[in-house]
Amino acid sequence: MGGVRVRVPAKVNLQLSVGAARPDGFHDLANVFLAVGLYDEVTVTPADELRITCEGPDTDQVPLNHTNLAARAALALAERYGREPAVHIHIAKDIPVAGGMAGGSADGAAALLACNTLWNAGASRVELLGLCAELGSDVPFSLVGGAALGTGRGERLTALEIGGTFHWVLATAVRGLSTPAVFREFDRLTAGRDIPEPVVSRTLLDALAKADPDALAAAVSNDLQPAALSLFPELAHTLEAGRAAGALTALISGSGPTAAFLTRDLKGALTVAEALRASKTCRTVRTTTAPAPGAQAMA
Ligand code: C5P
Numbered sequence: 021m022g023g024v025r026v027r028v029p030a031k032v033n034l035q036l037s038v039g040a041a042r043p044d045g046f047h048d049l050a051n052v053f054l055a056v057g058l059y060d061e062v063t064v065t066p067a068d069e070l071r072i073t074c075e076g077p078d079t080d081q082v083p084l085n086h087t088n089l090a091a092r093a094a095l096a097l098a099e100r101y102g103r104e105p106a107v108h109i110h111i112a113k114d115i116p117v118a119g120g121m122a123g124g125s126a127d128g129a130a131a132l133l134a135c136n137t138l139w140n141a142g143a144s145r146v147e148l149l150g151l152c153a154e155l156g157s158d159v160p161f162s163l164v165g166g167a168a169l170g171t172g173r174g175e176r177l178t179a180l181e182i183g184g185t186f187h188w189v190l191a192t193a194v195r196g197l198s199t200p201a202v203f204r205e206f207d208r209l210t211a212g213r214d215i216p217e218p219v220v221s222r223t224l225l226d227a228l229a230k231a232d233p234d235a236l237a238a239a240v241s242n243d244l245q246p247a248a249l250s251l252f253p254e255l256a257h258t259l260e261a262g263r264a265a266g267a268l269t270a271l272i273s274g275s276g277p278t279a280a281f282l283t284r285d286l287k288g289a290l291t292v293a294e295a296l297r298a299s300k301t302c303r304t305v306r307t308t309t310a311p312a313p314g315a316q317a318m319a
Contacts, residue, residue: 023065076113089128118196165314184231265295
């Protein structure tokens with residue numbers, strides 16, 4: 021029997037408003053996700069037992085055991101639908117590892133979709149989204165793609181209207197950042213302060229719906245950015261290099277350390293990318309567009 025191959029996008033966060041730590045340790049968010057055209061491909065084939073392999077840059081940092089979200093997805097679906105989780109999961113990685121672009125979450129969503137197809141499990145979209153939410157806060161968005169508002173810990177999604185294409189430049193860093201560590205740093209930096217309830221920005225939603233890059237650039241925000249910069253101060257140089265080259269805005273994606281730059285058009289993106297490469301303040305530089313579709317099976 022053949023395998024099932026699923027392509028799944030990375031994300032950037034256009035708004036990441038973070039509330040106070042909850043009793044369960046998570047934070048309530050107003051999280052505006054945007055899927056960008058950088059993809060992992062996850063192929064699932066029948067095997068004697070559950071096993072994971074990975075190819076691409078930084079694969080040495082990808083866990084090849086049952087802590088990998090792709091393995092956890094296969095195990096969760098198998099348990100729910102009474103299947104043997106006997107599959108080989110192969111991940112062709114292009115999304116930066118530990119980069120704040122939901123690469124691990126993407127692999128979880130992709131493996132879930134691939135196993136559902138391979139096993140003919142028949143899980144509905146709603147059931148898949150529920151399983152995604154159990155796997156991690158960003159996993160449901162990897163399944164749906166496009167643009168969406170995530171509330172709760174980011175897992176409760178509302179699809180957002182997006183009126184056209186946006187051009188982005190993404191600069192990866194020489195090392196990763198751990199999401200829990202960045203949230204802990206956020207808690208440390210905001211200790212003793214009154215933290216307001218996170219609320220989505222109407223201006224940002226309008227800019228997205230109108231596909232207006234200037235208005236969007238003025239509206240983006242990331243409450244985790246000071247925490248990411250506190251743990252990784254050199255990122256400020258990357259952000260500055262992109263701004264100086266004409267990016268409409270420069271921000272850290274999610275918990276970082278990937279830096280994301282919005283430009284008006286492809287020409288602007290190429291100029292910013294070239295300047296970032298020359299600046300030697302980052303490891304790799306990519307240009308891409310958004311929105312990208314969510315996880316989908318490939319022919
Ligand atoms: O949901 P996920 O497993 O991706 O979260 C990883 C970690 O990030 C959590 O254990 C928590 O420390 C932090 N987090 C948080 N609030 C959120 C999402 C994640 O504190 N809304």
